Amino acid sequence: MIHEIQVKSALHYHKRAFATHWDLNCYRGCGHHCVYCFAQYSHKYLEFKDFFDDIWVKTNIAQVLEKDFSKKNWCGACVNVCGVTDGYQPIEQKFQLMPSIIQCFIKHRNPLAITTKSHLVVRDLPLLTQLNKVAYVVLRMSISTTDENLREKLEPYASRIQDRFEALKLFAAAGIDTGILLMPIIPYINDSFENLENIFREAKSCDVKEIAVDILHLRGHMRQNFLSYVQKLFPQHINRVRSLYRESYADKIYSKALYQKIAGLRSKYNFNTSLPNTTHMARCPKQLELFSHPINFL
Ligand code: SF4
Numbered sequence: 328m329i330h331e332i333q334v335k336s337a338l339h340y341h342k343r344a345f346a347t348h349w350d351l352n353c354y355r356g357c358g359h360h361c362v363y364c365f366a367q368y369s370h371k372y373l374e375f376k377d378f379f380d381d382i383w384v385k386t387n388i389a390q391v392l393e394k395d396f397s398k399k400n401w402c403g404a405c406v407n408v409c410g411v412t413d414g415y416q417p418i419e420q421k422f423q424l425m426p427s428i429i430q431c432f433i434k435h436r437n438p439l440a441i442t443t444k445s446h447l448v449v450r451d452l453p454l455l456t457q458l459n460k461v462a463y464v465v466l467r468m469s470i471s472t473t474d475e476n477l478r479e480k481l482e483p484y485a486s487r488i489q490d491r492f493e494a495l496k497l498f499a500a501a502g503i504d505t506g507i508l509l510m511p512i513i514p515y516i517n518d519s520f521e522n523l524e525n526i527f528r529e530a531k532s533c534d535v536k537e538i539a540v541d542i543l544h545l546r547g548h549m550r551q552n553f554l555s556y557v558q559k560l561f562p563q564h565i566n567r568v569r570s571l572y573r574e575s576y577a578d579k580i581y582s583k584a585l586y587q588k589i590a591g592l593r594s595k596y597n598f599n600t601s602l603p604n605t606t607h608m609a610r611c612p613k614q615l616e617l618f619s620h621p622i623n624f625l
Pocket of ligand 1: 444
């Protein structure tokens with residue numbers, strides 16, 4: 328079911344930063360249906376029937392953002408779109424919230440980080456290229472497998488993997504920084520050396536600047552729900568996954584070995600680079616006139 332709602336604020340501050348301290352979520356709920364979705368638990372306090380099928384559309388988000396950005400005390404921090412949903416999920420084709428949001432970033436020369444699993448972001452490449460001339464822009468594409476059959480099981484309504492790589496290529500060609508979120512790595516399911524190496528190799532060919540990696544965590548409600556998915560979709564792995572997750576985090580010996588593999592791949596594909604730190608990044612119109620791209624104010 329779709330609910331159109333009006334909101335009072337667009338920007339949300341998180342003490343603990345994941346790339347930025349500020350989030351904008353133009354939807355609640357997400358139609359990508361990822362079986363490992365952590366975000367659905369952040370909405371438990373709302374009247375959600377189903378995080379994946381009950382989508383709330385914040386129809387006035389661009390107007391509210393304009394007000395937030397116009398406040399004298401707005402610090403001009405880099406904003407991540409989105410943290411607990413995906414701004415380019417399927418419903419965005421109909422509601423088209425993102426173009427007006429990006430126009431607001433352009434007007435205020437505000438740095439923007441986009442996190443998505445969707446090729447639809449390419450629709451807004453002309454606007455994002457415009458923003459990239461006056462403020463920092465980064466696209467982080469979430470990719471955890473190159474196997475389409477596996478992708479269909481894990482992220483049934485997100486874009487095909489090759490389409491995500493194509494989006495990364497187009498953004499890099501337009502001069503916009505790109506990164507890959509290789510997460511979650513799920514033991515025995517997408518952790519093969521072959522899969523990890525495929526992602527590193529493709530990333531290199533798309534001129535991606537950074538690959539961030541994280542193993543699956545099974546905190547709180549997520550534990551039982553995710554283990555039920557494993558039981559249903561990958562019954563051959565359930566016992567081994569269970570034995571690795573006696574607690575919320577994967578077994579330490581397993582994690583150490585995995586990160587050693589990743590370190591080897593980083594070195595082989597020369598991925599010891601990282602994107603500019605967006606946690607403390609802010610706009611500064613005067614400086615931006617002098618240096619068109621990118622500036623990191625600590
Ligand atoms: S794209 Fe993100 S928010 Fe949407 S279902 Fe997948 S993990 Fe959840």
